[in-house]
Amino acid sequence: MKIAIIGFGAAAIGFIEKMKDSNHEIHIFEKSKDIYSSSISGIRADGKLFISEEMGGNIAVDVDLQKKLVEFYLSKTENGQYEEGKSFRNEMYYKKFYEQGFQPIVADFFHIGTDQLEQVLYNIYEDYKKRQNIYFHFNNKINNITSIAGKIILDNEEAFDKVVIAVGRSGHKLIKKIITKFPDLVTDNTKVDLGVRFELPTHIVKELNDEMYEFKVKYKSKTGYIVRTFCNNPNGFVVTENYGDFATVNGHSKLKEKSQNTNFAILTTINFTEPFDDPIGYGSHIAQLTNILAGENKVILQTYRNFKNSKRTKHLYRVQPTLNKNEYILGDINLAFPRRIAESIIDFIENLDKVVPGVANNDNLLYAPEIKFYSNILDNQKFENLKFIGDCSGATRSIIYATAHGWLMAEEMIAD
Numbered sequence: 001m002k003i004a005i006i007g008f009g010a011a012a013i014g015f016i017e018k019m020k021d022s023n024h025e026i027h028i029f030e031k032s033k034d035i036y037s038s039s040i041s042g043i044r045a046d047g048k049l050f051i052s053e054e055m056g057g058n059i060a061v062d063v064d065l066q067k068k069l070v071e072f073y074l075s076k077t078e079n080g081q082y083e084e085g086k087s088f089r090n091e092m093y094y095k096k097f098y099e100q101g102f103q104p105i106v107a108d109f110f111h112i113g114t115d116q117l118e119q120v121l122y123n124i125y126e127d128y129k130k131r132q133n134i135y136f137h138f139n140n141k142i143n144n145i146t147s148i149a150g151k152i153i154l155d156n157e158e159a160f161d162k163v164v165i166a167v168g169r170s171g172h173k174l175i176k177k178i179i180t181k182f183p184d185l186v187t188d189n190t191k192v193d194l195g196v197r198f199e200l201p202t203h204i205v206k207e208l209n210d211e212m213y214e215f216k217v218k219y220k221s222k223t224g225y226i227v228r229t230f231c232n233n234p235n236g237f238v239v240t241e242n243y244g245d246f247a248t249v250n251g252h253s254k255l256k257e258k259s260q261n262t263n264f265a266i267l268t269t270i271n272f273t274e275p276f277d278d279p280i281g282y283g284s285h286i287a288q289l290t291n292i293l294a295g296e297n298k299v300i301l302q303t304y305r306n307f308k309n310s311k312r313t314k315h316l317y318r319v320q321p322t323l324n325k326n327e328y329i330l331g332d333i334n335l336a337f338p339r340r341i342a343e344s345i346i347d348f349i350e351n352l353d354k355v356v357p358g359v360a361n362n363d364n365l366l367y368a369p370e371i372k373f374y375s376n377i378l379d380n381q382k383f384e385n386l387k388f389i390g391d392c393s394g395a396t397r398s399i400i401y402a403t404a405h406g407w408l409m410a411e412e413m414i415a416d
Helices: 010-019 063-074 091-098 114-129 169-181 202-212 279-294 304-309 339-355 399-415
Strands: 002-006 025-029 048-051 083-087 102-104 107-111 134-137 145-148 151-154 158-160 162-165 186-188 191-201 217-220 226-233 237-242 247-252 261-271 299-303 328-330 365-373 386-388
Touching (some): 002 010, 002 151, 010 025, 010 399, 048 063, 063 107, 063 399, 083 202, 151 162, 162 399, 191 226, 191 279, 202 261, 226 247, 247 299, 261 365, 279 299, 279 365, 299 304, 304 365
Parallel strands (some): 002 025, 002 162, 162 386, 247 365, 299 328
Antiparallel strands (some): 048 107, 083 107, 102 217, 151 158, 217 226, 226 261
16 A cells, blocks of 8 residues: 655654554655754654643543653653653642642653754654655645545645645645535534743742643633643743744743743633634734734733733843743733733633742733644544544644554554
8 A cells, every 4th residue: 555644743653653564655745854844843842742631632542552652752862861740640739729720630741852852853764764665755745635536646646545644733724725625524623722921930830840840720710711721841941933924932841951931831712603613714813913013923022010901011020031032022912812811811820829829920921922723623534545643633732642643543544
C-alpha cells in the first residue's frame, strides 16, 4: 500500500512510529523547508508531555499507550534530560483549589524543554529517513486533493492508496478547502478559546511550581464562561507565534536557560450556537484587531491594574517582561476583547489570588491575544482512503494525544 502523510508533527510521528516496520510505502509531505521550521507545532515549540485521562482530546487513549509514547519521546532527549511533575496528586492542594470553585486536573507532566526539541526531532527524523519504505518531501505544500478511481490524487499529480492529513491547527486553510468540497465531513465546530498570557514573578508561585510544575484548573466564572489555565512555564519566557495573517502569544520553558518569571495562559472558552459556524474566523478576527491596535503584527502588553480599570498601560513597574521589546506595545487589551471575556479573566485572577496570594498584584503582566483554536471535528468514517489525525481532526489538543491518534490510525490500517 502506498500512503501519503501531509504534515510532519506529533500525529504524523505517531503514525510513522507504528507503521515504520511494515511493508507499506510511506511518503511525508511537509510544507516547511526542513523538520525544524514550523514555530506553531507543539512538538517544535512546546515539548510538554502529560499522562492524563482528563484532558488532551475527545478520543479514548489507554494510559499504557500514553506512557509508552511519553517514554518514546524521552528516549530521544539528550542524555535523558527532562523535567517532570505531578498535577494535583497532592490531596491538600486539590482541596485548596476545589474549595475556591476550581476544578483541578490530575496529570503527570514531563517537559523536554523548548531548547532541546530540535535534537529530539533530529533523532526521530534520522531513524525514519534511513528506512527504505519512508520518503520525506520538504518544501512541498499540498493545495489540492481529489479522488479518482479509488485513489487519492495530490495536486493533480501523484496517486496514493490512502492519504492521512496531519497538518495540525495551523493547517486550517487546507482543511477548509477539503470541507468546502465535502461539508458532510464536519460533525461539530462550535468553540474557540480566547484569552491572555499571564506573567508574574516566580517567587509568587514558587511553592506551587515546586509541588507540581504544571497546574491545570478550570473555573466557571460569574459570566458563565469556563476559564482555564494552559501551559504553565516556571522561570520561562513569553514568545509570539506568527500565523501569517496575525500574531499571538505563547509561552516556552527551557531546560537550561531560566528567567525570573513564570507565565501561563488564562483562556476563556466560547461556545457558539447556530447559525454561527466560524469560530476560527471569530478568533482570527480578534487576533487581527489586537495586532492592528499594537501595529506591525505586534501584541499588546498591559499591567493587571490597568486591565481591570480599562486604562492603557504607559509604564511598567516591578515586573519586567520576558518577551522581546520589539514584539509588543504597551496598550489596552480591552479595546480588542469583548467585555464579557475580560470580566471572565478578571474574575478568574481575583479568585486564584485567594488560593495563591500575589497573583492579582497590580503590576503583574497580561499579553494578548492568546488563542487556541478547536479544529472542526471531522468524521473519519466518511472516506475509506482519506483520514485525519491529530489536532486538525478536532479529536486532539496535545502532543501525546495527537501522537496516540496517529498510532491508533496506523494500527487500524495495519489490521485492515
